[in-house]
Amino acid sequence: MLFDTHCHLNFAxxxxxxxxxxxxxxxxxxxxMLNVGCxxxxxxxxxxxxxxxxxxxxxxxxxxxxxxxxxxxxxKEFEKIACGNIVAIGECGLDYYRLLTPRKKQKEVFEKQIxxxxxxxxxxxxxxxxAEDDLISILKDYEVKQAIAHCFSGSGRYxxxxxxxxxxxxxxxxxxxxxxxxxxxxxxxxxxDLLLLETDCPFLSPQAKRGKxxxxxxxxxxxxxxxxxxxxxxxxxxxxxxxxxxxxxKIKL
Ligand code: NI
Numbered sequence: 664m665l666f667d668t669h670c671h672l673n674f675a676x677x678x679x680x681x682x683x684x685x686x687x688x689x690x691x692x693x694x695x696m697l698n699v700g701c702x703x704x705x706x707x708x709x710x711x712x713x714x715x716x717x718x719x720x721x722x723x724x725x726x727x728x729x730x731x732x733x734x735x736x737x738x739k740e741f742e743k744i745a746c747g748n749i750v751a752i753g754e755c756g757l758d759y760y761r762l763l764t765p766r767k768k769q770k771e772v773f774e775k776q777i778x779x780x781x782x783x784x785x786x787x788x789x790x791x792x793x794a795e796d797d798l799i800s801i802l803k804d805y806e807v808k809q810a811i812a813h814c815f816s817g818s819g820r821y822x823x824x825x826x827x828x829x830x831x832x833x834x835x836x837x838x839x840x841x842x843x844x845x846x847x848x849x850x851x852x853x854x855x856d857l858l859l860l861e862t863d864c865p866f867l868s869p870q871a872k873r874g875k876x877x878x879x880x881x882x883x884x885x886x887x888x889x890x891x892x893x894x895x896x897x898x899x900x901x902x903x904x905x906x907x908x909x910x911x912x913k914i915k916l
Contacts, residue, residue, distance in 0.1 A: 666695040666908035669861035673708035691880035701726035724753035730772035731764040750912035752780040753788025833859035836869035
């Protein structure tokens, strides 16, 4: 049984064939899926999906790209959605690569989500891109203890920081890309008890499916790559990462 800890079946790309996507996931052994919100609408949809299927879970969050228009009213609305049956806050964080939202505003909305996650005693799902210095200092300031470094990418310093704090570290299909050698080196360093798997679908299809819409069934490629890198049987990787995910999101079956 695999757990896709970060997918976006709540996005419009899956509106037409969601049932088929879910049944293909089942055939590939992907039993659990965490749908992750990026704004009010996709967070609401993640929650809605989790009510339809016992194997769907929801995380609600405001991605840094969509932080720009968050005013008091939108925040109040978001807090209301977060009262639903959710297992994490996010994805949230900082993205200075595309910088669709000014840095100051990104930090403000990230900090609000950290405070909310602490209040709800939930882990946060962190998106980080070219913003490590600010990100690390915020995580330190707020003494964040429960977190997932989603679709890990970045420096060795960020990896060390996450491992020291026992954050979960999640790898996606981009670990199979020919150019991703440093990502594979990082994956080798991550202890098994901090390892999670995700697809981030519809994005980041693994190399074998590159150019196609990604979906949860392709999680097997990431599992197999980690199995190869760590010289551990694929079944073992599957068992450990699923049990890590259940513990991380405090899911009782
Ligand atoms: Ni995502």
